[in-house]
Amino acid sequence: MNQPTNQTNYDSRSYRTPDGAPADIVIFTITTSDKNTVKKSLPHRELQVLLIERKQWPFQGQWALPGGFSKETETIHESARRELEEETGVADVHIEYFNVYSTPGRDPRGWIISHAYLALVNEKLLDKRKAADDAADVRLFPVKTALSMDLAFDHRMILQDALYRIQQKMLTTTIAREFLPEEFTISELYQVLQTVVPEFEEKNFIRKITSTQSREGLIEEVRGSSGELLASNRYSQRAAQLYRFTGYEPRLSIYS
């Protein structure tokens, strides 16, 4: 690309250069499964991560984060999105960059600098893929389980860092929406938050989240065509008010 003329004495070949710049992706989803209770009840939810079993050296037979080498003609971000689509069959989901891993020796193939992304994929979207190729070498694991496994490379650390990041983001942004349908009940939202951040606990959550002044329109009631409030009884006998995110993202500050 536009090589200048006075390229006096620069030659990249005179330096040792990296052997690759892959993107690795921590793909999170939340699975839901019905509790077998007498009545309708809230489902059991669990935070899962997608792993693939390596077929070749190095770390053959071990589980690893999906990922792949980026090409000269794309940004690493594009590489990550491509990889995500290959593994899950979905595009246009939340994907964000969070760290780089470059400890010497982290990859026996050479000097390989890994760029770690995290993606949040709604279970609904993953289901399609599952039907298509139910390969035994691509599986969802509960995050807790994955963290106790002997993963390839430094992927355990990457997963740990990703978990920390998603927990932080879950409480400070509205990414919880990625795990929810467009319209959801307060209980669903609360469950999702608790699934990702087990320590999160707010008594009177419904009170806080719906108080007008402070939350100032983070979520809003869903109304029908004639303005009446809409509710759902997916999870309970008594129908619950449906809400949706408004698109408003509060700015947080420790000084106000």
Place this chain on the structure above:
Amino acid sequence: MNQPTNQTNYDSRSYRTPDGAPADIVIFTITTSDKNTVKKSLPHRELQVLLIERKQWPFQGQWALPGGFSKETETIHESARRELEEETGVADVHIEYFNVYSTPGRDPRGWIISHAYLALVNEKLLDKRKAADDAADVRLFPVKTALSMDLAFDHRMILQDALYRIQQKMLTTTIAREFLPEEFTISELYQVLQTVVPEFEEKNFIRKITSTQSREGLIEEVRGSSGELLASNRYSQRAAQLYRFTGYEPRLSIYS
């Protein structure tokens, strides 16, 4: 490093590999200069960024962020710290990674993936360096000025992203401490916040920051050996109470 034996058919030389993985560093500082008022007064503060003038192709003669290629034997983080120390003469300051830049063609020297760090350096620490080598090719620029300049590579965008990040962090963490002495007055803290985030405005700032319950020990009064409160009259006739950060970092949440 520990090459396994069954390295069946992997050869990194069969792929196109990157030509370098540098770290670029956005070094922020806040300069203070006395206003010429009749009485003692708060100084004028300005957010500055350190730039260096390029001596070679490419972008010869243009200003750029300090940075350098990372080596195979170090992490990129170590590379960034090394670079920071070379340019400023200081170690052990706040430095954090924030993004990667990999748009094809961003560097005419080839496929070069830049890792962007931001560092916060106290003006006091930079002064030492200034005396040592006052090279005209290393200078502080007000951030606003730097953003209007034609910087080398995609450094304008990197600077823009770094500014956004530091503004966010300034309000959600206690990094303001990096720009303050150990012991500071409420006005100093407020000034630093406003210097980095001009939109930040809190009437009754002193009330909020010192109210016990909500801030719950973010800062604390400085006391002398016999327990008496210590104050400073650096900036005013009436001495102001000195405070220090406690080390406590509040966890923020939009849901509570």
Place this chain on the structure above:
DNA sequence: AAAATAGTGTCTCTAAGACATTATGTG
């Protein structure tokens, strides 16, 4: 009626926010 979730009533306490007022010490 019991189960399971949804939502309200009510109370106390304390912070938020606004704004005027007072305090301090020196050129």
Place this chain on the structure above:
DNA sequence: CACATAATGTCTTAGAGACACTATTTT
């Protein structure tokens, strides 16, 4: 005494936090 910053007084409003209580619908 005027200047420039520091800090308090006072008032209103409203949320936070806790917990008991009521509501809804199906098996």
